[in-house]
Amino acid sequence: xxPPVIPLLFLLVAALSSSASAHPHETAEVVNAALPGxxxxxxxxxxxxxxxxxxxxxxxxxxxxxxxxxxxxxxxVPMPADGKGYPQVWIDALNAAVKAGKxxxxxxxxxxxxxxxxxxxxxxxxxxPVVCSATYKCRSKDTSExxxxxxxxxxxxxxxxxxxxxxxxxGFLKENKVSSTHFMIGGNIINNPDAFKxxxxxxxxxxxxxxxxxxxxTTLSNLQVLGELGWTxxxxxxxxxxxxxxxWRPPTGDSDERVLAIAREVFGLSTVLWNQDPRDWSIGEPxxxxxAAVDADLHQWITTAPxxxxxxxxxxxxxxxxxxxxxxxxxxxxxxxxxxxxxxxMRGAPVYQNAADGAGDVTPMTVGGAAxxxxxxxxxxxxxxxxxxxxxxxxxxxxxxxxxxxxxxxxGADAGNGxxxxxxxxxxxSVAAAAAALFALIV
Numbered sequence: 554x555x556p557p558v559i560p561l562l563f564l565l566v567a568a569l570s571s572s573a574s575a576h577p578h579e580t581a582e583v584v585n586a587a588l589p590g591x592x593x594x595x596x597x598x599x600x601x602x603x604x605x606x607x608x609x610x611x612x613x614x615x616x617x618x619x620x621x622x623x624x625x626x627x628x629x630v631p632m633p634a635d636g637k638g639y640p641q642v643w644i645d646a647l648n649a650a651v652k653a654g655k656x657x658x659x660x661x662x663x664x665x666x667x668x669x670x671x672x673x674x675x676x677x678x679x680x681x682p683v684v685c686s687a688t689y690k691c692r693s694k695d696t697s698e699x700x701x702x703x704x705x706x707x708x709x710x711x712x713x714x715x716x717x718x719x720x721x722x723x724g725f726l727k728e729n730k731v732s733s734t735h736f737m738i739g740g741n742i743i744n745n746p747d748a749f750k751x752x753x754x755x756x757x758x759x760x761x762x763x764x765x766x767x768x769x770x771t772t773l774s775n776l777q778v779l780g781e782l783g784w785t786x787x788x789x790x791x792x793x794x795x796x797x798x799x800x801w802r803p804p805t806g807d808s809d810e811r812v813l814a815i816a817r818e819v820f821g822l823s824t825v826l827w828n829q830d831p832r833d834w835s836i837g838e839p840x841x842x843x844x845a846a847v848d849a850d851l852h853q854w855i856t857t858a859p860x861x862x863x864x865x866x867x868x869x870x871x872x873x874x875x876x877x878x879x880x881x882x883x884x885x886x887x888x889x890x891x892x893x894x895x896x897x898x899m900r901g902a903p904v905y906q907n908a909a910d911g912a913g914d915v916t917p918m919t920v921g922g923a924a925x926x927x928x929x930x931x932x933x934x935x936x937x938x939x940x941x942x943x944x945x946x947x948x949x950x951x952x953x954x955x956x957x958x959x960x961x962x963x964x965g966a967d968a969g970n971g972x973x974x975x976x977x978x979x980x981x982x983s984v985a986a987a988a989a990a991l992f993a994l995i996v
Contacts, residue, residue, distance in 0.1 A: 608908070608915040609795030616754075616792050617746035625788055628740025629766055632773070632780035639776070643783050643819065643921045647775060650818040659684060659811040662771040671771050671807060679809070686771065687808040687826055695813055697823040699800075699896075702863025707855070707891040708899045710734040710825070711879075712763055712802060713834075714870040715741055715748035722876045723751045723758075729883070732758050734896040735870070736802040736825075739765035739785035742792065753793050757911035759897035759904045760789050762801035762822065769807045778815050786820060787920045795915045797906040800825050800897055806867075820921050821906055825896060827867040829854050833875040834867075844874045851882040856889050865896060 607613050614620035626632070636644055650656050662671035662679075671688055673679060679686035685693050692700060702708035711722065714735050726733055735752055737760060742749045752758045764770065764781040773781065782801060789798050801822045803812065808824055816822040831850040835841030854864060869875040886893050897904045904910045907918040 607794035609917040611795055611917070613791050613794070616750050621746075621792070622743050625739070625743065626765060626780070626784055628743050631766060631768070632777040632784075634774055634777060636776040636779065639780060639783065640921075643779055644776070646819045646921050647779055647815065650814070651775070655818045656775065656814045657683070657810045659809060661774060662686075662769070662807075662809070664769060664772060671769060684809050687803065687806050687824075688771075693810060693813055695810075695817070697817045698808075698813060699823060699825045699900075700865065701828050702865050702894070702896070702899050704861040704863055705890070705892055706863035706899050707886050707893050708863060708865040708896040709868075709893060710736060710761075710802070710865070710896040711868050711870040712736045712804075713738060713741065713767070715745040715752060716870060716872075717745065717748070718872050718876055719745070719748045719870045720751065721873070722870045722879070723748070723756055725876075725880050725883075726758065727756055731893055732756065732895045732898070734759040734761050734800065734825075734898075736761045736763035736800075737785070737789070738763050738767050739788050742785075742788055749792065753911060759895050759911065760793060760796070760798065761825070761897060762786055762789065762798050764801075764804055767804040769805060770803050770812045771807050771809050773812075775811075775815060778812055779819065782816055782820055782822065783921055786822075790920050793905075793911065795917060796908045796911070797821075797918050797920060799823060799902075799904065799906045802826070825865075827865045828862065829858075829864060830867040831878070833878055834869050834871055836872065836874045844878060847874075847878045848881060851878060852885065855882060855885045855891065860890070863899070864891070 614623075626638075647656070660674050660677070662673050664670070665672045671679070671686065673684055673686075677684050679689045680691045682694075685691040687693075687698075692698065709731070710733060714722075714737050735758055737749070753760055762782060762785045765784050766781065768777075768781065770778055770781065785801075786798050790796060799822065801816055802825045806826055808816075808826075813824050816824055829850075831847045832842040833847045836844055836847065851866070854866065858864060868879055895904075898910075905915075907916040908914065
């Protein structure tokens with residue numbers, strides 16, 4: 554029986570031959586040569602720096618390489634209103650959920666210029682059961698929404714990483730042999746690959762979703778919500794050996810029944826909020842919290858708060874002061890009888906949808922049903938199919954309009970009006986992707 558890799562070898566040779574025919578050599582001399590003693594690359598071969606075998610058996614580009622970031626949206630650039638460039642399977646899954654009545658037909662919110670809070674048209678009550686905005690502290694009846702830790706548990710998590718300030722936090726967690734959940738921004742992962750590698754590979758901490766550009770999610774159309782979640786999930790999947798995130802946290806806590814349903818129905822995500830906010834994210838902003846005020850809040854909640862429910866404090870790896878506030882308060886947690894636990898682990902469930910944690914076995918799984926390959930560059934055919942899917946998703950012209958919130962992500966990139974631009978993989982990336990598929994078979 555011919556090994557399955559042999560036909561692939563012939564296809565590769567044929568492809569190379571056809572491309573070479575346009576540049577004929579002066580001679581066509583054929584030299585017979587024996588095969589080398591080994592027909593696979595040694596582990597120190599450069600190909601192993603480009604592609605690494607994941608825990609799910611597939612091969613992925615090494616974190617931080619051009620091949621790794623190719624095909625993903627640019628950091629900080631808003632998601633396109635028409636879903637251009639998205640894997641079709643994500644759009645199909647959204648359309649199916651809408652058709653089945655699983656996604657509430659709610660209008661997008663807009664930000665009030667005075668309060669900065671999302672408001673809804675037609676007199677919709679953000680605290681009512683139809684909208685149930687988490688910004689207004691409305692708690693959904695949906696069990697996939699999490700606000701509290703179990704009794705006696707300090708549920709630890711950090712938002713907005715990875716960033717240069719993350720290294721001190723990761724080093725402290727490692728030194729103290731504790732794990733935490735990191736709700737990461739997709740664009741920040743692209744911009745800070747070394748910090749990401751420390752969290753995911755060295756610490757094997759719990760990686761969760763904090764969207765691609767850190768927008769107000771309820772101001773977005775269904776398709777824009779899809780992109781914010783989907784691209785971040787796929788980047789984490791491709792960068793953690795195939796692990797599919799199970800948890801996400803909406804930036805600023807801005808979620809409602811529509812956004813909650815898209816996360817749950819299309820991507821299988823549980824939404825995580827918090828029950829205490831020291832406003833550490835506002836340190837250094839006009840009218841924001843001071844480091845002393847954040848320290849005082851943490852001290853009060855850890856030393857005097859009742860043990861029921863447990864604590865889920867909104868903390869950030871955004872800057873040295875936010876990391877320092879946590880490090881200063883950390884000894885108080887055990888001293889006051891709290892059990893320190895990562896938010897993703899505090900209920901005793903697996904951290905990822907297809908893996909117990911960052912170190913265990915992985916069941917091969919795709920993001921939202923999407924195959925694990927780079928998205929095709931846009932063509933007239935794919936643009937047409939995306940446009941048709943947009944219409945069948947029940948979006949209107951108003952739904953498709955960019956929200957223009959002016960919100961910036963942690964890197965300072967404007968996430969307001971605009972259209973997303975996607976990196977077009979070079980020919981080398983296509984060849985490398987084919988090599989990766991072959992590499993997965995022969996190594």
